Amino acid sequence: MKTILFPALLFLLLISSTASGQDDTYGIKAGVQSAGAHTDPATSGRVAGFGIYGFAELSVAKGLFSTFDLGYTQRGFTNSQEETNASGERVQTVEATTRLSYLSFTGLLNTTLSASGPFYIGAGPRFDYLIDTSPGKYEFTSASVEDHTAEALKNVVVGGSVVAGIKNLEISHAAFRVEVKYEIDISDSFGSSPFTYRNNALMLVLGVTL
Secondary structure: HHHHHHHHHHHHHHHHHHHHHOOOHHHHHOOOOOOOEOOOOEEOOOOHHHEEEEEEEEEOOOEEEEEEEEEEEEEEEEEEEEEOOOOOOOEEEEEEEEEEEEEEEEEEEEEEEOOOOOOOEEEEEEEEEEEEEOOOOEEEEOEEEEOHHHEOOOOEEEEEEEEEEEEOOOOOOOOEEEEEEEEOOOOOOOOOOOOOOEEEEEEEEEEEOO
């Protein structure tokens, strides 16, 4: 994992240095999310996740700016199965929650909703790299069985993000921003399978300019 994270951190520093030199802004974002997956033939249960990112913001034109986020995000999903007895009667529903850790990069093009107002909306592509999985386990009455869904997932994911936010909130001489972000995969994470798998997440993010 270190061989992935160190180049990523270096890339973030280069972005930050460029932004600083152009008198643009950079900082840190952190947030919580409700994550799940759209699968065929079913939709998995949602789980709570989180993310932490470095960001750089570059002015493009009046009322138009780009944001680049690079960081770590944890998503996941919950699958369920029905346990039955020897007679075929239902005993219970058991669930297995799997956690997925990604290195995530997002580029957003944003526009403010007024000439000098703090409210903005934006959209752009997202690229994720799967760096770790923590498979869930089905706790049946007689045995514990691991959910192997994550073993079939591709490492590289291409998706999209849309965001609505407010920035330049001055608190104790620091500039904060709050964002609501929705992320969804465009690419299918199942490589060789008749089924499909696409992550999705609704996020609440707090950022601060450094």
